[in-house]
Amino acid sequence: MSKQYDVIVIGGGPAGTAMASGLKAQGKSALIVESDLWGGTCPNRGCDPKKILLSAVEAKQAATNYQGHGLAGVPAIDWPALMTTKRGYTDGINDGTLGGLKSQQIDTLHGQAYFRADGELTVDGDVVTGTDVVIATGQRPNILPIDGHEYFKTSTDFLDLDAMPKRVTFVGGGYVGFELATIARAAGAEVHLIHHNDRPLKNFDPELVKALMANLTAQGITFDLNVDLKQITKTADGLHLTDDHDFALTTDLVICSAGRLPNDDQLGLENVGVAYGRHGIKVNDHLQTANAHIYAIGDVSDTPVPKLTPLAGYEARYLTGELVKSGAPISYPVTPTQVYASPKLAEVGVTTAQAATEPDKYRVTSLDMTKWFTYYRLQTRQALAKVVVESQTGLIVGASCLSEIADEMINYLTLLIQKQISLAEMQKLVVAYPTPASDLQYLY
The missing domain is CATH 3.30.390.30 (FAD/NAD-linked reductase, C-terminal dimerisation domain)
Structure with a gap:
């Protein structure tokens, strides 16, 4: 017979762990399920490791700015040493997060959660039941479905490179592409950023985006705009990128930075009447899905706010209170967004x-x-x-x-x-x- 919980939380990232901890503090019995790394994207393969790498870029840029103004000599980025520093942080996240949950006496399961019926899930064969379920499974990098898409790598791969290739290309002009391109260029790579139209970072002020691009161009990043990439071919001298016109580029590493996809397609949501789409799981202003006992928070939810770690925690705190005593609809604070370029x-x-x-x-x-x-x-x-x-x-x-x-x-x-x-x-x-x-x- 399966164990019954007040709440089952699917996803052990910032949203899910905050949710489970909050519920435990309120006296609720909670189970948290994770199919990959405990701690989620942000500390393992997202904002935290990215910022560690960027800190070296910032230091190098500060020294560059002061050439002739009090400093002589620009330090070079030692990529292997920088990666060791990054791993010194990320290598402990999975075990540390899991240990923190267990120290709070929160039940955990590792595996893929799947809705078998209302209130009933399987986790790699184990059956668990819960009165309410909170989905906090986050997002994953999108891979463009072009010929040769198997040669694409993702931000996850980039943030764990043992060595920086000589030539690196990013496909997709969102914040991830700009940030990783900045890092790669500062580390000495020849960098191209390909975007399908002439308006990368479309949610930001166009004049400031243009100024940012001018700064990055001066640093040596090449922007290939209005290029709709169609094919990647592996050749003797690298990866050959082409479109349907006259664009051609050979590179050593190609990162798909064309957005992210919600992790909502492996959960069996169709079995429990939960609607979802390209932008995530549909929720109301109480973060509740079409199924009254199933909720979604964080990056996997289709909400009118940016997909950011602080907002995932904010939603978790709101929903913790909501599951204890239903109240007002969620009201979001003003939220900053940023591109950690240079x-x-x-x-x-x-x-x-x-x-x-x-x-x-x-x-x-x-x-x-x-x-x-x-x-x-x-x-x-x-x-x-x-x-x-x-x-x-x-x-x-x-x-x-x-x-x-x-x-x-x-x-x-x-x-x-x-x-x-x-x-x-x-x-x-x-x-x-x-x-x-x-x-x-x-x-x-």
Whole structure:
């Protein structure tokens, strides 16, 4: 006879582990199931290892900026040593996450969960039952279905390369492609980024994207725009990439960075009346699927917010409370998104495109901050921002930043927007000077 749980959580990543821990703290009996690595994508093969590699890129860029301004000599990236540093972190994630769950006395199973019937799942043959089920299975890299697609590697492969090939090509101009291309180029590779139209990073301000691309081009990255790749052929001198026209490129490694797919197609959702599609599992504003006892959170859910680790945790905290006592629909805070390239590109709140459709409601200020003291002291090549202000209130409601500290600035701006801090209130604060925070009053 199978063991009965209050809640079964499918997926041992940031969303699932936060969910299981929250339920346990509320006195619920919970089982968490994982088919791959405990800890999920972010710490094993996503944001955390990527940021470790990027930290070396940032250090190299900072030294480059200061050539002739107080530093002599640019350090080279030692890829094997950097990879050892990365693995020093990632190698402990699986066991550490599993150990943390067990220390909380949360039941775990490793294997593929599959809905056999309502409230009943199999996990590689073991039958488990639960009153409610929370799906938090995340996403995986998409592989374009072109001729020779078997030669594609993914971001997972790139983040665990033993050596950096001489020539690396990325297919897909989203944030993953830009970030990994930045790393590969800084590590010495000849880098191409192929995109099917002329508008990569389509969700970001086009002028700032253009400026980012100009910076990356100056660093040696080649952008091949309006190229609809059709075939990869293995030849004696490498991998030969072609389209239906006159594009041809030979490379040593080709990474498919053309988006990600929700892990919702191996769960047997059709057996329990759960609807899902290209953007994930359909949920309502209580994160509930068409089946009243099944919920979906994190990257696998079809929600109107970016697929980000902090939002996965936010949804887990909401749903933990919801399963204990049903309440209000989920309400999302303003959420920043960013591209960890060089320089970094970040955005939060009302976009410049949205503001342009309502010119009476919003005003957009474009700022070139390159000569501001904050960026002069860093010898930053370029620092740009666009700030969206609500005309009636004078409050900042959106912002886009391009600089080497854009990730820091966007967090400050997120706080100003979420807490509705006016310029007058900002000027009542005394912050350390000179710092990026001391620039905030000049952005209104």
